[in-house]
Amino acid sequence: MKRVELIQGTLDMLILQTLRWGAQHGYGITQAIRSGSCDVLQVETGSLYPALHRLERQRWVKAEWRQSENNQRAKYYSLTPAGRKYLAAEQERWNTVSTAIASLMRARETEA
Amino acid sequence: MKWRRRNQELDEEIQAHLAMAVQDRISRGEGPAEAERNARRELGNETLIKEITREMWGWTAVERLQQDLRYAFRQMRRNSGFTAMAILSLALGLGAVTAMFSIVNGVLLEPLAFHDPARLYVARTIPPPEAHLTGDFPVNARQFHEWRAHCQACQSVSLIQMDDLTLVGAGEPVKLPALRVSSNFFATLGVRPAIGRDFLPAEESGLGQVILTDTLWRSRFAADPGILGRDIQLNGEPHTVIGVLPHHLALPRGDQWGGYFGPADEPLIFEPLGFHSEGQKPAGSLNYTSVIRLKPGISPAPATAELNSLLADFVRQYHITTRIALFPLLQQVTRRARSALWLLLGAVAAVLLIVCVNVGNLMLVRTAGRYREAGVRLALGAGRTRLFGQVLKEALVLVAIGGSLGLVLSYAGLRAFTAAAPIDLPRLEEVQMDWRVLLFAFAATTFSTVACGLAPAWRLSRIQPLDSLKAVSSGHTEAGRKLRLREMLVSLEVALSAVLLTAASLLLVSFLRLTHVEKGFGTAHVITQDVSFLSPKYAHGGRNQVIRLMMDRLRQIPGASAAGATSRLPMRGEDWVSELRDSEAPTEDNAIANFRFVMPDYWRAMEIPLQQGRFFNDGDWGRPVAIVSSRAARHLWPNENPIGRHVQGIGPGQPALEIVGVVGEVPAGPLDQSWPMMVYEPYGLISPVAMSFTVRTLGDPAALIRSMRAVLSSIDPEMALPTARTMNEILDASMATRRFEMRLILAFALIALLLAALGIYGVVSFAVARRTPEIGIRVAMGARPGQVLSMILRQGLRPVLFGLAVGLATALFAGRLLASELYEIGPNDPLPLFAVAAALLLTAFAACWAPARRATRVDPLRALRFE
Numbered sequence: 001m002k003r004v005e006l007i008q009g010t011l012d013m014l015i016l017q018t019l020r021w022g023a024q025h026g027y028g029i030t031q032a033i034r035s036g037s038c039d040v041l042q043v044e045t046g047s048l049y050p051a052l053h054r055l056e057r058q059r060w061v062k063a064e065w066r067q068s069e070n071n072q073r074a075k076y077y078s079l080t081p082a083g084r085k086y087l088a089a090e091q092e093r094w095n096t097v098s099t100a101i102a103s104l105m106r107a108r109e110t111e112a
Numbered sequence: 113m114k115w116r117r118r119n120q121e122l123d124e125e126i127q128a129h130l131a132m133a134v135q136d137r138i139s140r141g142e143g144p145a146e147a148e149r150n151a152r153r154e155l156g157n158e159t160l161i162k163e164i165t166r167e168m169w170g171w172t173a174v175e176r177l178q179q180d181l182r183y184a185f186r187q188m189r190r191n192s193g194f195t196a197m198a199i200l201s202l203a204l205g206l207g208a209v210t211a212m213f214s215i216v217n218g219v220l221l222e223p224l225a226f227h228d229p230a231r232l233y234v235a236r237t238i239p240p241p242e243a244h245l246t247g248d249f250p251v252n253a254r255q256f257h258e259w260r261a262h263c264q265a266c267q268s269v270s271l272i273q274m275d276d277l278t279l280v281g282a283g284e285p286v287k288l289p290a291l292r293v294s295s296n297f298f299a300t301l302g303v304r305p306a307i308g309r310d311f312l313p314a315e316e317s318g319l320g321q322v323i324l325t326d327t328l329w330r331s332r333f334a335a336d337p338g339i340l341g342r343d344i345q346l347n348g349e350p351h352t353v354i355g356v357l358p359h360h361l362a363l364p365r366g367d368q369w370g371g372y373f374g375p376a377d378e379p380l381i382f383e384p385l386g387f388h389s390e391g392q393k394p395a396g397s398l399n400y401t402s403v404i405r406l407k408p409g410i411s412p413a414p415a416t417a418e419l420n421s422l423l424a425d426f427v428r429q430y431h432i433t434t435r436i437a438l439f440p441l442l443q444q445v446t447r448r449a450r451s452a453l454w455l456l457l458g459a460v461a462a463v464l465l466i467v468c469v470n471v472g473n474l475m476l477v478r479t480a481g482r483y484r485e486a487g488v489r490l491a492l493g494a495g496r497t498r499l500f501g502q503v504l505k506e507a508l509v510l511v512a513i514g515g516s517l518g519l520v521l522s523y524a525g526l527r528a529f530t531a532a533a534p535i536d537l538p539r540l541e542e543v544q545m546d547w548r549v550l551l552f553a554f555a556a557t558t559f560s561t562v563a564c565g566l567a568p569a570w571r572l573s574r575i576q577p578l579d580s581l582k583a584v585s586s587g588h589t590e591a592g593r594k595l596r597l598r599e600m601l602v603s604l605e606v607a608l609s610a611v612l613l614t615a616a617s618l619l620l621v622s623f624l625r626l627t628h629v630e631k632g633f634g635t636a637h638v639i640t641q642d643v644s645f646l647s648p649k650y651a652h653g654g655r656n657q658v659i660r661l662m663m664d665r666l667r668q669i670p671g672a673s674a675a676g677a678t679s680r681l682p683m684r685g686e687d688w689v690s691e692l693r694d695s696e697a698p699t700e701d702n703a704i705a706n707f708r709f710v711m712p713d714y715w716r717a718m719e720i721p722l723q724q725g726r727f728f729n730d731g732d733w734g735r736p737v738a739i740v741s742s743r744a745a746r747h748l749w750p751n752e753n754p755i756g757r758h759v760q761g762i763g764p765g766q767p768a769l770e771i772v773g774v775v776g777e778v779p780a781g782p783l784d785q786s787w788p789m790m791v792y793e794p795y796g797l798i799s800p801v802a803m804s805f806t807v808r809t810l811g812d813p814a815a816l817i818r819s820m821r822a823v824l825s826s827i828d829p830e831m832a833l834p835t836a837r838t839m840n841e842i843l844d845a846s847m848a849t850r851r852f853e854m855r856l857i858l859a860f861a862l863i864a865l866l867l868a869a870l871g872i873y874g875v876v877s878f879a880v881a882r883r884t885p886e887i888g889i890r891v892a893m894g895a896r897p898g899q900v901l902s903m904i905l906r907q908g909l910r911p912v913l914f915g916l917a918v919g920l921a922t923a924l925f926a927g928r929l930l931a932s933e934l935y936e937i938g939p940n941d942p943l944p945l946f947a948v949a950a951a952l953l954l955t956a957f958a959a960c961w962a963p964a965r966r967a968t969r970v971d972p973l974r975a976l977r978f979e
Contacts, residue, residue, distance in 0.1 A: 025129075026129050027129045027133060045129065046157070046161045049122075049126070049165040050167070053165050057168060068128075068132065072128055072131055072132055073124070
């Protein structure tokens with residue numbers, strides 16, 4: 001199966017999107033993105049944790065230590081109201097950009 | 113610590129991630145070992161992940177500081193020897209400079225503890241230049257009267273005179289240092305009695321009221337609140353206590369007011385002036401100190417002009433050539449200590465600067481080992497400012513530890529200084545560590561940080577990454593700029609040491625010349641005892657009888673080879689100052705002489721030599737005869753025989769005195785200052801109340817002191833007898849300030865020399881270590897040990913010579929500041945300069961010698977293997 005590196009700038013949005021369904025730890029987020037994208041999108045740990053810590057510093061997510069279902073102590077991240085607002089804005093921007101890119105690519109295809 | 117906790121959490125977070133990944137793989141059917149391996153591979157480089165994640169945290173300034181400080185501490189631990197030395201020397205330097213500053217602060221800067229003290233001045237008489245008198249003098253009572261009545265610029269004009277009062281009853285008779293004051297004296301200072309009341313104007317002529325200090329009230333009267341209105345016996349007369357001054361009132365000591373005579377101690381009791389000032393003579397004796405409070409906003413210049421203009425009539429009438437000047441009271445009180453204290457502070461500051469330069473130089477040497485590290489960090493993108501700041505912070509850590517240690521040391525140093533200081537250093541009891549001292553300590557610490565850290569920080573942040581990486585560790589590629597910076601610092605150290613050493617040697621030479629000066633009197637075997645004939649039974653000739661009786665009995669003490677008395681001992685200051693006038697050929701313009709009233713054997717007891725004629729004998733009692741000092745004789749009758757000539761006696765209506773003898777010169781005040789011309793009159797012509805007996809003994813002074821005091825007490829048990837002193841002790845006390853100052857400066861200069869030697873040694877050792885491969889090559893190419901030795905010595909001594917030249921030039925220039933402290937040596941005398949140059953060169957040579965010798969023993973094979 002072919003896995004794809006994330007497009008620059010989308011990781012934050014994907015993380016926040018994942019957290020919309022509730023608090024999750026770093027490993028859970030990786031798994032959620034992978035399974036949610038049918039194993040296409042792969043998040044590198046080396047990108048995930050810096051991103052999480054940056055989001056936390058920007059107060060779009062907040063973190064707390066909890067026990068996981070497997071009784072593993074883990075750091076759970078959840079959306080803050082500000083994060084929710086930011087996610088909405090990002091989503092809209094993403095929709096606009098992706099529609100535009102999609103139509104552009106289609107136009108190219110017809111031209112070709 | 114927040115930073116550590118965050119790191120732990122990050123670690124735990126990653127570990128949890130890993131654990132969950134492993135768990136997942138196991139549940140998917142992988143074996144534990146395989147699952148672990150795969151999960152780790154998937155995770156990637158854990159350290160790198162953490163590193164990048166940490167960067168997301170974003171450093172606040174505080175966290176960055178913490179990081180740098182931690183780095184600094186690590187560096188310090190790695191070089192514990194250097195660290196210990198740096199901290200210790202900084203602690204000593206900062207401690208000494210803080211202690212010295214707190215003394216300067218307490219003595220010279222802290223305003224006097226009176227109301228609005230900046231408006232308080234003392235009026236002094238300035239002699240005309242043709243009188244060839246140094247310094248300034250008190251004023252007379254009539255001048256005070258005119259000023260108090262008319263001065264518009266003055267809010268209040270007061271007058272004081274030092275005095276003694278003997279308190280009898282309630283224990284042993286005790287002689288109390290006293291002040292006679294005008295009724296407005298306390299009001300002028302802004303001091304009010306804590307209990308009771310101040311003097312009233314009507315009481316100024318002396319109706320028997322006294323005011324006590326808190327100290328006297330507590331020590332002598334057990335703080336009895338019923339003291340007011342009580343009669344106490346002073347000089348045998350009843351006096352009424354009308355007030356007690358506030359606790360902790362720091363009044364200047366008697367001598368600090370600038371009076372001629374009276375006790376040098378802090379006054380304990382106050383009485384009114386005891387006369388009507390308007391009745392005093394316009395050309396009367398300059399016996400009083402006038403303390404003046406100017407009106408708000410008035411500067412001293414117009415006030416001085418007014419004080420002088422108020423005396424214009426007297427000046428015309430009596431051909432007075434002196435004028436009046438105002439000195440701030442603080443300056444008057446501290447005048448003897450000013451130059452010495454500033455000098456000491458300057459010396460300590462120079463030592464601190466040398467310490468900083470030394471530490472900076474050592475840090476420079478140490479950072480040299482970090483050029484590669486710095487290069488790598490710069491290449492990896494570290495900012496130069498960050499590197500710069502880091503070195504400064506290393507300096508800060510050293511200085512801060514040294515400084516806090518120094519603050520503790522300065523407290524100890526302050527106590528040691530106060531204990532060792534000679535008593536004529538004023539206001540020492542007021543010295544405290546206040547906010548100004550702390551501010552100064554803070555400023556000194558900041559300054560030291562910069563002084564220590566600037567050179568190494570600058571050097572390290574200027575590294576070119578490429579160069580530092582290329583130049584692996586061999587010395588010759590980096591001989592240029594760095595060494596020159598180090599050498600400049602050595603030059604600076606040497607220059608500072610040279611200045612200090614020059615100052616110290618000038619003071620040392622002055623002191624030695626002063627101790628070897630011909631004093632004109634004997635010291636070791638002469639015992640002196642002050643007495644005062646104050647009680648009413650000694651009025652009207654009463655003291656003439658008792659002093660003769662005492663004199664006779666003192667002569668009979670076994671072991672006493674001669675006994676006499678004088679109204680004022682040599683070195684106790686000028687007193688009874690008046691015009692020296694040939695009564696047969698009076699002129700307008702007369703020199704000034706000191707007059708003394710003596711008992712016949714005074715000169716023999718003091719070992720003052722007779723040069724012509726004869727001494728007084730018992731038959732001269734109260735007769736109009738005089739003995740003059742040789743200079744007075746030469747002044748009045750150059751190349752003529754003075755015996756049989758006549759000189760005017762002191763005081764109005766006094767007869768002309770026939771000269772019967774000429775004696776040697778003695779100093780009236782400090783050895784280096786006042787050797788006035790002297791006229792001796794026999795006691796009885798005038799009979800001063802305060803006298804000093806002088807007894808010469810060939811035996812044990814202590815035994816003689818006991819018998820002398822026993823004899824005096826047996827004649828008058830009510831007479832207060834202050835501690836007896838040998839002339840040696842009086843001489844010692846007169847030189848105490850100078851000795852103290854000289855010793856301290858000398859100690860500072862020697863410390864500076866030692867530090868400079870350490871600095872030179874460090875730099876040369878470092879140069880030799882760096883150049884070992886190069887030296888190896890030279891030796892391999894056939895250089896002889898002598899050549900290597902001279903090469904290293906030349907290199908080591910070059911900055912020393914430069915620094916020495918700068919230092920001596922500075923010393924030549926700055927020597928003038930020292931001129932007032934010197935005795936019989938000019939500030940530019942070549943002798944100390946040569947001595948300092950020789951001492952510094954020798955020291956520098958010695959400091960270079962060991963590393964230079966090491967260089968000659970370099971084994972070329974081993975040295976080259978380093979390459």
